[in-house]
Amino acid sequence: MRVTKSAAIAAALSLTALTANAGTLEDVQARGELNCVVTTGLTGFAAPNADGKWEGFDVDFCRAVAAAVLGDGSKVKFVPSTGKTRFTLLNSGEGDILFRNTTETMSRDADLKLSFLPVNYYDGQGFMVNKALGVASAKDLDGASVCIQTGTTTELNLADYFRSNSISYEPVPIETNEEARTNYLAGRCDVYTTDASGLAATRATFEAPGDHVLLPEIISKEPLGGAVRHGDDAWFDIAKWVVNALIDAEELGVNSGNVAELGAAAGNNPSINRLLGTEGDMGAMIGLDKQWAARAISAGGNYAEIFDRNIGPSTAIALERGLNALWKDGGILYSAPIR
Amino acid sequence: MTDQMKTKQYVPGEHPDMPPPAGISGPVAWVKNNLLSSPLNVVLTVISLWALYKIVPGSLEWMFFDAAYTGKDRNECLAKAGGACWAFVGERFELFTYGFYPAEERWRVNLAFILLPIALIPILWDKCPFRKIGIWFAIAYPFIAGWLLLGGFGLESVPTDKFGGFMLTLVIGVTGITFSLPIGILLALGRMSNLPIIRMFSVCFIEFIRGVPLITLLFVASTMLSYFLPPGTSFDLLLRVLIMVTLFASAYMAEVIRGGLQAIPKGQTEAADSMGLKYWQSMRLIVLPQALKISIPGIVNTFIGLYKDSVLVIVIGLLDPLGIGRASVATTEWGGLSTEIYVFVAIFFFISCFAMSRYSLYLERKLETSHKR
Numbered sequence: 001m002r003v004t005k006s007a008a009i010a011a012a013l014s015l016t017a018l019t020a021n022a023g024t025l026e027d028v029q030a031r032g033e034l035n036c037v038v039t040t041g042l043t044g045f046a047a048p049n050a051d052g053k054w055e056g057f058d059v060d061f062c063r064a065v066a067a068a069v070l071g072d073g074s075k076v077k078f079v080p081s082t083g084k085t086r087f088t089l090l091n092s093g094e095g096d097i098l099f100r101n102t103t104e105t106m107s108r109d110a111d112l113k114l115s116f117l118p119v120n121y122y123d124g125q126g127f128m129v130n131k132a133l134g135v136a137s138a139k140d141l142d143g144a145s146v147c148i149q150t151g152t153t154t155e156l157n158l159a160d161y162f163r164s165n166s167i168s169y170e171p172v173p174i175e176t177n178e179e180a181r182t183n184y185l186a187g188r189c190d191v192y193t194t195d196a197s198g199l200a201a202t203r204a205t206f207e208a209p210g211d212h213v214l215l216p217e218i219i220s221k222e223p224l225g226g227a228v229r230h231g232d233d234a235w236f237d238i239a240k241w242v243v244n245a246l247i248d249a250e251e252l253g254v255n256s257g258n259v260a261e262l263g264a265a266a267g268n269n270p271s272i273n274r275l276l277g278t279e280g281d282m283g284a285m286i287g288l289d290k291q292w293a294a295r296a297i298s299a300g301g302n303y304a305e306i307f308d309r310n311i312g313p314s315t316a317i318a319l320e321r322g323l324n325a326l327w328k329d330g331g332i333l334y335s336a337p338i339r
Numbered sequence: 340m341t342d343q344m345k346t347k348q349y350v351p352g353e354h355p356d357m358p359p360p361a362g363i364s365g366p367v368a369w370v371k372n373n374l375l376s377s378p379l380n381v382v383l384t385v386i387s388l389w390a391l392y393k394i395v396p397g398s399l400e401w402m403f404f405d406a407a408y409t410g411k412d413r414n415e416c417l418a419k420a421g422g423a424c425w426a427f428v429g430e431r432f433e434l435f436t437y438g439f440y441p442a443e444e445r446w447r448v449n450l451a452f453i454l455l456p457i458a459l460i461p462i463l464w465d466k467c468p469f470r471k472i473g474i475w476f477a478i479a480y481p482f483i484a485g486w487l488l489l490g491g492f493g494l495e496s497v498p499t500d501k502f503g504g505f506m507l508t509l510v511i512g513v514t515g516i517t518f519s520l521p522i523g524i525l526l527a528l529g530r531m532s533n534l535p536i537i538r539m540f541s542v543c544f545i546e547f548i549r550g551v552p553l554i555t556l557l558f559v560a561s562t563m564l565s566y567f568l569p570p571g572t573s574f575d576l577l578l579r580v581l582i583m584v585t586l587f588a589s590a591y592m593a594e595v596i597r598g599g600l601q602a603i604p605k606g607q608t609e610a611a612d613s614m615g616l617k618y619w620q621s622m623r624l625i626v627l628p629q630a631l632k633i634s635i636p637g638i639v640n641t642f643i644g645l646y647k648d649s650v651l652v653i654v655i656g657l658l659d660p661l662g663i664g665r666a667s668v669a670t671t672e673w674g675g676l677s678t679e680i681y682v683f684v685a686i687f688f689f690i691s692c693f694a695m696s697r698y699s700l701y702l703e704r705k706l707e708t709s710h711k712r
Binding site: 082092205 | 417437
């Protein structure tokens with residue numbers, strides 16, 4: 001009995017030793033590098049370019065966090081992950097932060113022990129069909145075969161939607177977006193369903209994108225955002241406020257072009273002064289210096305710049321801001337104030 | 340009567356060489372014997388010809404004649420030709436070869452690549468000049484290559500997460516092959532040993548590793564180990580993968596070699612014992628040379644399997660050629676060119692695996708001593 005008791009105490013002690021490591025911020029600063037979990041490749045969100053440099057919407061958020069914490073947006077080690085390994089990599093400590101077009105859900109937050117950062121892309125699940133089918137609404141899809149990625153939230157949404165509308169369908173399970181594209185083009189499924197941003201990105205790679213339409217129905221909410229592990233609130237605050245700072249910067253008209261000028265001396269707008277550290281010391285509250293936000297913004301620009309460069313209307317993916325416009329421009333992007 | 344007369348014109352043993360009768364040699368006869376020898380063969384030949392006609396011209400057209408070799412993105416390719424878009428592979432060739440290795444340090448990878456055959460030739464080819472020096476170089480090669488790739492001691496150090504592409508495949512393949520053979524031999528001997536502890540250990544190790552899929556071991560290496568190690572220790576991911584892959588291949592290797600050992604009659608060991616040879620001497624001089632010789636096909640089989648299994652590292656976030664390819668397909672410039680990627684990577688793997696398999700055939704023929712049963 002005594003033996004088991006002391007063994008239990010030893011186990012408990014070693015567990016506390018495991019969890020009582022230095023904070024993630026100290027670890028990252030000691031390492032001089034931010035380990036950021038991204039996808040192994042998703043158009044517009046994260047992919048290496050010809051020189052092996054990672055680029056994309058998610059990647060730019062990683063760089064902004066690195067710039068705020070380490071002073072250099074290039075000091076990021078990208079940890080590519082599949083849909084199955086992303087949370088394990090984060091929770092085991094291989095990654096410090098996750099930006100992998102991940103939908104925030106209650107079970108992921110509570111059960112997988114993640115802390116979700118503010119949403120950086122509001123997405124929803126849509127349908128793509130060939131124009132020749134003459135389908136105008138998802139309700140006309142009775143009996144259709146549907147390409148669907150297994151193990152994602154979209155699979156469950158699809159089942160829910162078709163059941164609640166009493167429509168029958170035939171699922172064609174596939175693993176990756178690339179596989180879905182091939183199957184869809186080969187006619188193995190009539191419909192491809194995934195996040196609307198993903199559909200647009202996939203359609204952009206077709207030889208004749210005009211032959212395919214996205215149906216008007218958006219059947220789910222997919223708020224995509226970054227995440228960190230449970231249990232390190234100081235680190236969570238840093239990541240959260242870097243994302244908020246990028247959104248605030250757009251609202252305040254601060255971008256990578258004028259951030260140096262605006263940050264040089266206090267101006268008339270106290271919000272900008274607080275953001276860029278020319279008035280007060282917001283950075284000290286999260287364990288950083290005064291210029292943390294200025295560095296994050298100069299790394300890849302504010303939210304609008306990141307959006308436009310990677311997935312915006314001028315790119316091949318050509319996504320409109322839509323829901324992701326600022327609240328004052330008709331969207332729902334709304335950051336808590338930095339004060 | 341006349342026939343007898345004719346045969347008598349030649350003195351026995353001095354019969355001149357005559358061409359074989361028409362109908363048993365030449366292309367027509369070959370076709371007749373090999374392709375049209377029975378009704379079933381005729382049908383199969385026709386089906387094969389039809390399949391070749393359907394596949395070959397189209398593939399050649401796609402791969403070469405109607406392919407685009409230059410262009411900045413997929414649309415330029417499409418505008419030029421309807422076939423493959425090799426400009427994609429061309430533009431990303433360096434990424435495919437070196438992964439994320441820093442551009443100014445890539446000469447080190449090249450040097451390691453060039454030294455690899457120099458190290459291999461003395462081992463693989465026994466008539467190689469200066470073979471003794473060559474073998475010493477081959478033994479030193481893993482350390483030289485490791486120093487070149489990783490840096491330190493005067494070279495700028497490159498972390499292993501910059502490794503990728505073909506270079507990563509070769510690092511995993513060469514390391515796994517180099518270390519799994521000796522470990523496999525030891526495990527096989529251990530499993531057949533008379534010492535119970537060694538035997539138990541070998542059996543447990545082999546059966547455990549063979550009972551678990553490689554992908555599971557890789558997952559353990561990449562994510563689970565961090566839970567067990569003390570916080571703050573960072574144990575290089577590539578090193579963990581190399582250890583796991585090597586252990587995995589060793590277990591299979593051990594069983595292949597045990598098969599070879601069991602085919603050697605017990606009399607051989609007994610003869611060695613009666614000559615006063617110690618255990619290691621009898622193994623090294625009598626048993627293993629014979630056992631390894633008959634295990635060659637199985638050993639090379641394991642090598643090829645290990646080499647190809649290296650693409651599994653994508654599940655733990657290391658980007659081998661296939662991973663680089665998939666990530667590249669996700670860029671806006673080159674979206675949707677997956678066929679080119681798969682063909683390109685397949686050609687690379689085919690070349691390396693085919694070379695290994697041809698070498699094993701050469702080795703078998705060279706060591707052939709007509710002891711086949």
